[in-house]
Amino acid sequence: MTEIRTPRLLLRRWHEDDLGPMADINADPQVMRWIGDGSVRDPAETAEAVERWEEEWDDEGFGLFAVELLASGELAGFVGLSVPSFLPEVEHEVEIxxxxxxxxxGQGYASEGAQATLEFALQDRGLDRVISIHRKGNTASGNVMRKLGMELERETTHPVYGFPLLVHSIDLSQYSG
Structure with missing residues (x-):
């Protein structure tokens, strides 16, 4: 079983009791405003998503980690790797x-988990390159990408919703670990 410990986080595979807390996260309009069309997800959609994430682990050897706070055991959300099949121009890449x-x-958890995941991608999984995509205007996610050492590669348009997306990337030669 793949687990990564950082100073404050445990990145791990999903457990059944993660569904409730993740459903609460997905039901928050503020959290979801930058995701897809901005719609919240109900508990059934969350359960389907977690099942897909677990299948990606089995199929690809990577996926989205559940993020658990070491101090409290709370589920904070997810961080991890996936194939961005929603965007045809990069659908053969791996996204963090x-x-x-x-x-x-605002507590540095996204950066801490993403840094550990980037190291996992480039060193453990042997990927040469990783991308990250965010909707233009989502400066918080853009800031995490810059902290990872990623550089803006291109601006594109979401193929379904038509809003601008920014694609950042980093390759093994740029990674300083």
């Missing part, structure tokens, strides 16, 4: 992404 509950924002 995150989603945390609002009460966990």
């Amino acid at each position: 992404g995150w989603r945390l509950g609002r009460q966990f924002w």
Whole structure:
């Protein structure tokens, strides 16, 4: 079982009792405003998503980690790797992404988990390159990408919703660990 410990976080595979806290995160309009069309997700949609994330682990050897706070055992959200199949121009790449509950924002958890995940991608999984995508205007996610050493590669348009997206990238030669 793949787990990563950082100073404050445990990145791990999903447990059944993670569904409730993740459903609460996905039901928060502030959290979801930058995701897809901005719609919240209900508990059934969250359960389906977690099942897909676990299948990606089995199929790809990577996926989205559940983020647990070491100090309290609370589920803070997710961080991890996925294939961005929603965006055809980069659908053969691997993306690093995150989603945390609002009460966990502004404390460096996204950067801490994303840094550990980037190291996992480039050193443990042997990827040569990782991208990250955010909706233009989502400066918090853009800031995390810059902290990871990622550089803006291109601006594109979401193929379904039509809003601008920014694609950042980093490759193994740029990574300083």
